[in-house]
Amino acid sequence: MNTLVIGSGGREAAIVKALARSKHSNKIFILNGNDGVTEAECVTDIDMSDHQKIGEFARDNKVDWVFIGPEAPLSEGLTDTLEGDFRLKVFGPRKYEAQMESSKAFTKALMEKYDIPTATHKTFMSVEESKAYLKTTDFPIVLKKDGLAAGKGVIIAHTLEEALNGVDALQSENEELVIEEFLDGDEFSLMVFVNGDTFIPFSIIAQDHKRAYDGDKGPNTGGMGVYAPVDYIEQKFVDEAVEKIVKPTVDAMVSEGMNYFGVLYLGAIVTQDGVKTIEYNARLGDPEAQVLLDLMESDLLEVLMNLDEKKETKLSFRDEYVVGVMLASKNYPDTPELGNEVVIPESIQDDCVISALKRTDDNTFVTSGGRTVLVLGRGQTIEDAKTDAYKKVEQIEFENDAVFYRKDIGHRAF
Incomplete structure (x- = not known):
């Protein structure tokens, strides 16, 4: 099967890697990709906002599945165009359904109407x-x-x-x-594959680190690091999230005439009054996708095909821990300072999921965005995975404070 991934970040690089492992995979294209993607052909001459040209490219290249990574093209109706005008199979909700992320007011009103736990x-x-x-x-x-x-x-x-x-x-x-x-408690991220009234929750959860600096200080970011699985949050709370939040939300969307097909990301928190919803996103999290898809053993294309046909499917994950540490450009999340040199040794490049680095030589890059690269560490314990991640981070060379990173990713697990 031929697939087209939409997006240029680390999440999309991780999606490409997962698709490349599929026994059903043939040709993979990515629009626009980045210099860390090696398993797909990068399409760089089409703007992500040009929905018609994207559709024409997919049609002309006999693309079987389109996987939309970021939230912006979903909220702008890319799925509507690809499905409506080109009859393509798209994994990613249409504009109306994407309001689950693109409008906090819309989602809050839905949860209030159907009595779904939230702040x-x-x-x-x-x-x-x-x-x-x-x-x-x-x-x-x-x-x-x-x-x-x-x-x-x-x-x-x-x-x-x-x-x-x-x-x-x-x-x-x-x-x-x-x-x-303000809700106080332990937060976690649960990804759910949804097709109308059918849904498949991931069997493991992740925990993101949103604040810019150690100790959860500083401004909110797109995510400074993540780890999975999260063992210290008991399974009963994950089960509660599925039964009291995810299932009622899926049922509510159906009742409201929504036909959701894609990833529904639940940001949840365990409070004294039970598990509550912090937010919903209409796509895989970033950087959560990078660790969760690294751990996933299921054939991603096969999962999509089964979900499309509403066949019963279970997701399987490797019995291991993964910790991801994000290196962000100086001054992120305000106005990142770009163009600074970063050297990543070849020996660890397979464990570095690039999101915003431009390659200038085999091992040399310059920063081209706010969050530049997620460094993955693996281990049989969370301690081993964290140690492995930071050992790799220490091998990356950069001048002064061209990039920065948190030193405490995974701290809640200890």
Whole structure:
């Protein structure tokens, strides 16, 4: 089978690697790819926003499956065009269904209507209303930009001043802002493959590290590291998330006339009142995909085909731990400083999932985005995997503070 992966980040590089392992895989294309992808033919002359040209390319190259990685093309209706105009098989929800990620207000309203556990919240359309409400609330409190923000549209405000500044940063007039209670507890990420009323939850969970600096300090990012599986969170809480959140959400989407086909990412938290929803995303997480797909033993293409036909399918994963440490460009997540040199020894390049590095020589790259590369460590224990990851990180050369990384990925597991 021929496949086309849409996206240029580390998540898409991991998807390509998983597809390449499939016994059903023939030719793999990736739009636009990056300099770390070696298993696919990179298509660089089509813009991701040109849906018609993408469809024409897929048709002309006899693509059997299109796998859309990032949230932006989903929210812009790429699936609608590829399915509607070109009759292609696409793994990734249509624009309407992608609102599960692209609109926090939409998803909150759905959860409220169907009594799905989440934080209490209010949605405001004006800056003045948001600020007036904040003057009546307790702290900490959470502000969420309604639309897409590359994982950086959330502010946890501990004081009124922080909250008011947060409104200015996240909300424009006539734009929705969700303000919700702060939930305290252990967070985890659960990926679920969904086709209408059928869903397949991953049998292992991951734990992302959103804050920029050690000790969960600093601004929110798209993710500074991740590990899986997460053993210290008991299985009963994962089961509770499936039964009380995922299944009711799938049923609610069907009741609302949605025909969801793709990944539904649940960001969940274990609170004193049970497991609750932090957020939903309409695609694989990044960097979660890099560790979860590394651990996956199931044939990804076969899983997609079975899901398409609503056949019963179980996902299998290697009995091992994987820790991923993200190297981010200087000044990320504000305005990353780009063009700095990073040298990755050939001996560890297979364990480095590149997202934003441009190759200038065999082992030499320059930074070309905020989050540059996720370094994977593996082991029979979480301790061994963490040690392995940081040993590899230490082999990467860069000048001064061209990139930075957290030193405590996986700390909650200890």
